[in-house]
Amino acid sequence: MPVPPLLFVRHVPSPIGTIQLTSTENHLVRASFLENGPETDSPVSPPCLTQAATQLEEYFAGNRQTFNIPLLAQGTPFQQQVWQALQQIPAGRTDHYLGLAKRMGNAGAVRAVGAANGANPWLVLVPCHRVVGAQGQLTGYAGGLWRKQWLLEHEAKMIGTYQTALF
Known part of the structure; x- marks a missing residue:
């Protein structure tokens, strides 16, 4: 049975609520609004997570229209x-x-x-x-x-x- 990848979490404040980012070492797995719950970030932030947070901050500042983040697409x-x-x-x-x-x-x-x-x-x-x-x-x-x-x-x-x- 394969071992699931280690996941990292980071929270990004935005004008419309906190966005919780979840990633593996190399890919963003999820970006969702956090309605309730603790905003505890992982002690380590892999580059893809840092990149996603930075690009979201740029977007909300009005300085970015597209994103280029490695995504882990788990769907059909x-x-x-x-x-x-x-x-x-x-x-x-x-x-x-x-x-x-x-x-x-x-x-x-x-x-x-x-x-x-x-x-x-x-x-x-x-x-x-x-x-x-x-x-x-x-x-x-x-x-x-x-x-x-x-x-x-x-x-x-x-x-x-x-x-x-x-x-």
Whole structure:
């Protein structure tokens, strides 16, 4: 039986709550909002964890629109395909589930795209918040709809397309 990899944890404060980063020695495994619980960082922070924290800080400061962090994708091949497609949506832009499914070459996979989007383990870093409903309405987000709206407005400000109402 294989030994599970050692995991490291680091917390990053943000304007919309603490983000808990979890990594192996070489890859980021998860980025999620910490709602409750202790914010205890690992005594050692591997380079990938430090890199993720730095890039998130730059993003929230308005100085970064994309992320280049080694991710450990533990999902089905389809989920991994969706997560790759999410990374192609530029900051300040949105797509919808049908648009994403069509770009992936399978318009009939709308529900599966939605499920894979919801299973994204790297909130903010793999921008599932950029996927909205077909009519532009905010739809589910594991971090909460208020965070999704904040992230979309933050990105619109970064690229200079901010409006008083996005939807």
